[in-house]
Amino acid sequence: MKMICTLFLFSLLFSSTYALDFCVGDVKGPESPAGYLCKPSAKVTVDDFVFTGLGIAGNTSNIIKAAVTPAFSAQFPGLNGLGISIGRLDIAVGGVIPFHTHPSASEVLLVLQGKICAGFVSSANTVYLQTLTKGDVMIFPQGLLHFQLNGGGTPAIAYVSFSDPSPGLQILDFALFANDLSSALVEATTFLDDAQVKKLKSVLGGTG
Template identity: 75%
Template sequence: MYILVAADHHHQAHPRILVRMKSPIIFIFSLLLSSCYAAVQDFCVADFTAPESPTGYACKKPATVTVDDFVFSGLGIAGNTSNLIKAAVTPAFAAQFPALNGLGISLVRLDLALDGVVPFHTHPGGSEVLIVEKGTICAGFVSSANTVYFQTLEKGDIMVFPQGLLHFQFNSGRILAEAYASFSSASPGLQILDYALFGNDLPTELVAATTFLDTAQIKKLKGILGGTG
């Protein structure tokens, strides 16, 4: 491949110079493009036969992936709210929806019966965006500076809960409430404060020393939430 290069204006006697390019630019660009394309991995559908690691599940072999891996129908059915907190959370995390593995997104459905509540809890692995589909939900979170942000949400309202901060949802209306939440992680994790304090075998005396609650109340809550000690 040849290109014409004009002579320097200080040397006008010289004719134009033919310069041969060693490698055509278009050819090099096409090589780079094809190399980048070959390196792209479109998805990493979870392989549940392999153990989960802190970075997620191993990938299924592409030949074994089907369209069913990319479809999840579990959020179309209301959860069972016949429990202590009168609430049901139906997850669509990587563990239930294998195509989400490695994508940094997930969803849940939240059903709250009358007076239903999702107690103070955190998601260590991701931030949450909640949208109310039905009913009225009082929701809020506490910042690391112990500032409280809460609001009563109606149908169509959206609220965000930053990653790792304690937050709650409570049905403050007169009908069943329904909401959906998305997360910035395929496996955001969940730790409910009440169960962390009273649903384990930490000795009552230690719980009392760290929470300033009296031992009788702690033992009562341990009895309700399944704790011992």
């Protein structure tokens, strides 16, 4: 009996805050450069480590006929501080995830269904292009421009993992055409024609 008690105390000893095993994000509070501050351990439950919803298709009834469903630290606070995140891509027939970058993460894409044509461009302007089918995995190194499009006749599904809980997502067209950056500046810094810039600004709701 005494042994059990002693052990129990020993167990209590080691139950104290010796470790920062995880840091579930308190997403309502302030962020640090390393991510959200941690929710108190006592309030953490298994629900903080489980995310549901990536089994459901995203809504592809939009201009790109595609959807990104993120499970990043903002949506899934259990990932905070852990160096990884995940998401789902749905790309309808004729759909595309247009050229974009993730400023702070490399990406690994796994095709679940359908055919996806994917590519990225290196700093040396070399193109790495492949058509992927079910079970294929492709890497998109950190910060490089890349795209995915449906390369077949059926809806495509893929899962994407990132080397950061908050990888960022900068879609080229939105960055150039969906804000108040003036057409003149866009033209001067991209060499695109005025008509082209104004057309896409109009479509994407940009001003200036």
